[in-house]
Amino acid sequence: MSTTIVLDKVIDPIVVARAIYADLRVEEDPDFDDLGTDMRAELVGMVFGLVPDDPYIQAAEIRLVPADFGL
Numbered sequence: 145m146s147t148t149i150v151l152d153k154v155i156d157p158i159v160v161a162r163a164i165y166a167d168l169r170v171e172e173d174p175d176f177d178d179l180g181t182d183m184r185a186e187l188v189g190m191v192f193g194l195v196p197d198d199p200y201i202q203a204a205e206i207r208l209v210p211a212d213f214g215l
Contacts, residue, residue, distance in 0.1 A: 161187035
């Protein structure tokens, strides 16, 4: 028995994290722009907590076309 996974799209979690960060950013708080390790981890954690039809996910989708890979 073999298992085949068919992907028609992927996302870059870092792109999604940047979009979330841009929405959360507060201009009046200059320290908020300091993306330390903890903040980065929290943002990426937020990405993996999103559902597939979330607008952040849909905006970052990269469509996969088999012909692009010679298939």
